[in-house]
Amino acid sequence: MKALVEHIAKSLVDEPQAVKVEEHQEEQTVYLRLTVHPDDMGKVIGKNGRTAKALRSVVYAAVNRTGKKVKLDIVE
Template sequence: MKALVEHIAKSLVDYPDAVQVEEAHEERTTVLRLSVHPDDMGKVIGKQGRTAKAIRSVLYAANKQHERVRLDIAD
């Protein structure tokens, strides 16, 4: 899951070297925290959050373990 989010984010931004994805486990939820260069924040979020929602949809569809997954975009 972490690699998927990283790959999608790196293909969207101008500064792919600044993309970082941290994975943490909270109870029964896997939390992925995405951080990007400040200039790329708008590209990852998109207008009205559409790009972020699309990334989350792909993440949920790729979830084969059927565990809870949450994507946080850190600023």
């Protein structure tokens, strides 16, 4: 899951070396924290949050097969 989010985020931003994804699990929930360069926040969030919503949809679809829940946070 971490690799998927990292790959998608790196393809969206101007500074891919600043992309970091932290992952940890608690019981049936996977927590992902995506960190990007402050100048790239707009690209990852997108207009009206559409890009962030699409990213979350892809992650939810990938996790849905495992029966776990996922929480994706995007931070600077």
